[in-house]
Amino acid sequence: AQKITQTQPGMFVQEKEAVTLDCTYDTSDPSYGLFWYKQPSSGEMIFLIYQGSYDQQNATEGRYSLNFQKARKSANLVISASQLGDSAMYFCAMRGVNGAGGTSYGKLTFGQGTILTVHP
Amino acid sequence: KAGVTQTPRYLIKTRGQQVTLSCSPISGHRSVSWYQQTPGQGLQFLFEYFSETQRNKGNFPGRFSGRQFSNSRSEMNVSTLELGDSALYLCASSGGGSTGELFFGEGSRLTVL
Numbered sequence: 001a002q003k004i005t006q007t008q009p010g011m012f013v014q015e016k017e018a019v020t021l022d023c024t025y026d027t028s029d030p031s032y033g034l035f036w037y038k039q040p041s042s043g044e045m046i047f048l049i050y051q052g053s054y055d056q057q058n059a060t061e062g063r064y065s066l067n068f069q070k071a072r073k074s075a076n077l078v079i080s081a082s083q084l085g086d087s088a089m090y091f092c093a094m095r096g097v098n099g100a101g102g103t104s105y106g107k108l109t110f111g112q113g114t115i116l117t118v119h120p
Numbered sequence: 121k122a123g124v125t126q127t128p129r130y131l132i133k134t135r136g137q138q139v140t141l142s143c144s145p146i147s148g149h150r151s152v153s154w155y156q157q158t159p160g161q162g163l164q165f166l167f168e169y170f171s172e173t174q175r176n177k178g179n180f181p182g183r184f185s186g187r188q189f190s191n192s193r194s195e196m197n198v199s200t201l202e203l204g205d206s207a208l209y210l211c212a213s214s215g216g217g218s219t220g221e222l223f224f225g226e227g228s229r230l231t232v233l
Contacts, residue, residue: 033219035219042226043208043227043229044224044225044227045210045222047223047224050219050221091163093163106168107165107168108153108155108163108165110163111162113162
């Protein structure tokens with residue numbers, strides 16, 4: 001079974017500053033993929049970044065980076081230079097992966113989410 | 121490229137009624153999955169379809185069902201609605217890709233009175 005834990009119900013950050021959203025996970029799968037999604041008030045889940053368990057380097061996508069610490073089973077999202085439009089709910093999620101470097105498959109298991117508020 | 125389209129966006133039903141929600145995936149995507157989102161339970165997996173076959177199913181009662189058509193469009197149905205079925209129902213499609221990420225629609229918000 002897979003489990004995702006997000007311990008920060010809410011986070012506040014000043015515009016233009018960096019913020020880290022925490023995520024820890026538990027799984028018995030040897031290969032897995034970790035995702036971060038953003039959900040604004042409109043409801044749509046927007047894919048931000050992906051990290052495969054066998055990836056040697058931490059994933060980065062523009063202002064988003066994933067601080068992956070496999071031994072600690074953590075996959076924290078770092079948002080640099082926060083913008084007002086970053087205010088939203090953020091979800092960490094995981095799926096199984098077919099072998100090392102394979103494509104993820106199956107259901108996404110989500111954490112409870114963190115509400116991020118960016119102040120001007 | 122059009123995103124995932126869900127209809128209707130909002131609907132209100134009464135207990136005991138049934139509802140059908142529709143999802144059109146991104147063109148070329150053959151996998152469609154459904155999730156229920158509530159404040160209390162968070163995001164929970166309902167089912168996944170691939171090429172008209174149900175590939176995975178979550179832990180929901182038999183009142184929740186779905187299907188996928190040959191054009192990859194999917195529908196989910198909830199019969200004998202209960203108050204607890206009030207939720208945002210999200211559909212996601214996947215085309216495999218390098219990471220297998222899911223692309224979500226804006227959801228159908230169901231209110232059961």
